[in-house]
Amino acid sequence: MKLNCRICEVTVQPFMSFGKMPIANGFLTPKDFDKEYFYELKPGFCENCLTFQILEQPDPEKMFHQNYAFFSRTSRRMVDHFKAYADWVKNEYLTTSNPFVVEIGSNDGSMLENFSKKNIRHLGIEPSSNVAEEARKYNVNTSCAFFNLTTAEKIVSEYGEADALIAANVMCHIPDLHEVAQGIDHLLNSMGVVVFEEPYLGDMIKNTAYDQIYDEHVYIFSTRSVKNIFSKYGFELIEVKPQPTHGGSMRYVLARNEKRSISKSVEKQLNYEDENNLHLKGTYDLFRERCELSRKNLIDILQKQKSNGRRVVGYAATSKSTTVLNYCSIGPDLIDFISDTTPIKQGKYSPGAHIPILSYEELRKGYPDSLLLFAWNHKTEIMEKEFSFLEKGGEWIVYVPDVALIRK
Ligand code: SAH
Numbered sequence: 001m002k003l004n005c006r007i008c009e010v011t012v013q014p015f016m017s018f019g020k021m022p023i024a025n026g027f028l029t030p031k032d033f034d035k036e037y038f039y040e041l042k043p044g045f046c047e048n049c050l051t052f053q054i055l056e057q058p059d060p061e062k063m064f065h066q067n068y069a070f071f072s073r074t075s076r077r078m079v080d081h082f083k084a085y086a087d088w089v090k091n092e093y094l095t096t097s098n099p100f101v102v103e104i105g106s107n108d109g110s111m112l113e114n115f116s117k118k119n120i121r122h123l124g125i126e127p128s129s130n131v132a133e134e135a136r137k138y139n140v141n142t143s144c145a146f147f148n149l150t151t152a153e154k155i156v157s158e159y160g161e162a163d164a165l166i167a168a169n170v171m172c173h174i175p176d177l178h179e180v181a182q183g184i185d186h187l188l189n190s191m192g193v194v195v196f197e198e199p200y201l202g203d204m205i206k207n208t209a210y211d212q213i214y215d216e217h218v219y220i221f222s223t224r225s226v227k228n229i230f231s232k233y234g235f236e237l238i239e240v241k242p243q244p245t246h247g248g249s250m251r252y253v254l255a256r257n258e259k260r261s262i263s264k265s266v267e268k269q270l271n272y273e274d275e276n277n278l279h280l281k282g283t284y285d286l287f288r289e290r291c292e293l294s295r296k297n298l299i300d301i302l303q304k305q306k307s308n309g310r311r312v313v314g315y316a317a318t319s320k321s322t323t324v325l326n327y328c329s330i331g332p333d334l335i336d337f338i339s340d341t342t343p344i345k346q347g348k349y350s351p352g353a354h355i356p357i358l359s360y361e362e363l364r365k366g367y368p369d370s371l372l373l374f375a376w377n378h379k380t381e382i383m384e385k386e387f388s389f390l391e392k393g394g395e396w397i398v399y400v401p402d403v404a405l406i407r408k
């Protein structure tokens with residue numbers, strides 16, 4: 001089958017396949033096991049526009065709906081991060097009186113509540129109705145919709161043009177970025193800015209963090225790809241800012257051409273990407289080899305645990321864990337259960353691998369011999385919380401950047 005780049009439409013060959021994958025956040029009950037939906041997870045790199053992407057993606061309605069399982073507030077550190085992010089946007093870019101801010105993918109309102117508390121005009125655009133409803137409890141004005149040109153037109157007719165469109169971990173979810181760019185062009189006033197942060201390709205490659213690749217993440221951006229995508233719509237990158245969140249992210253700031261000065265950070269990041277060969281196809285072939293090695297090492301460790309009679313439990317049923325479990329064919333024979341703090345996931349089974357998801361309280365009833373850390377992007381927060389696990393002789397199994405055991 002001939003596959004085209006979603007951005008520039010030249011033919012792109014996948015450089016690997018992770019095999020058949022279910023919906024990453026599609027936690028399910030046994031009655032739905034036999035009708036579970038699968039697609040093939042195969043990433044490709046477009047050598048023309050330099051955009052890393054998955055070449056097949058399930059329909060957005062299959063992923064974002066009234067039972068969406070991810071709530072931003074499940075991480076305390078992310079809530080703090082969104083406060084700092086909101087303050088930064090306000091101080092750096094909202095300098096007019098009575099500004100209006102639109103966030104897309106506003107989820108449970110963790111970012112926008114910081115504007116709401118300061119009585120700043122704001123609107124969240126969030127298609128998953130359950131998380132949108134949660135945001136309203138925090139006085140966050142939220143409209144339940146996918147962001148596209150039609151949504152942008154509705155926003156402008158109801159509220160007027162916006163000073164900023166902000167986002168986190170959602171731009172990389174949206175397959176049709178042409179529509180998004182047209183929507184942004186319609187929405188923003190002449191000095192308006194677009195600010196978004198997403199998992200960063202440079203970090204994913206450096207750390208062999210292949211679990212960043214799953215259905216929702218149709219793109220993993222680099223500075224070069226973001227620059228190329230938005231340049232077609234009269235927007236230029238004016239600042240980039242690396243972030244430690246989600247295992248390495250990048251914040252991008254764009255403005256209409258020649259409206260604002262360009263920070264040196266943009267040139268610096270473009271040079272970094274060139275020096276690290278992010279524009280070359282060979283980089284992705286090497287990445288594939290490292291993914292295969294990581295899979296082998298993780299399976300070896302888990303099989304050893306099993307043959308030594310050790311009990312292994314998974315820590316956090318992250319979206320990323322769906323890629324790892326299915327790519328490595330890890331099932332309930334190797335992992336007893338996965339503990340997760342999100343009520344909507346508890347009592348269900350992990351997508352594809354069908355490992356039971358139990359509450360955090362269940363884990364605290366009696367620690368297993370080993371914990372496999374799926375939420376490695378929240379490692380600092382979790383290691384602080386689970387200090388006593390290592391003290392009691394437990395061991396962590398980690399797989400990013402390398403497969404390893406952590407003992408006291
Ligand atoms: N910004 C939050 C949530 C990220 S999860 C955070 O960083 O924690 C991605 C969110 O984007 C989900 O809540 C999903 O429902 C929403 N989303 C997906 N497609 C979207 C689209 N086209 N427009 C707006 N939101 C979208």
Ligand code: TMP
Binds near residue numbers: 070316319345378
């Ligand atoms: P994410 O990897 O998609 O950000 O999802 C994080 C998941 O991890 C979410 O389901 C909540 C869970 N989690 C825990 O169970 N315990 C924790 O301490 C943290 C930080 C997250």
Ligand code: ZN
Binds near residue numbers: 007046
């Ligand atoms: Zn392309």
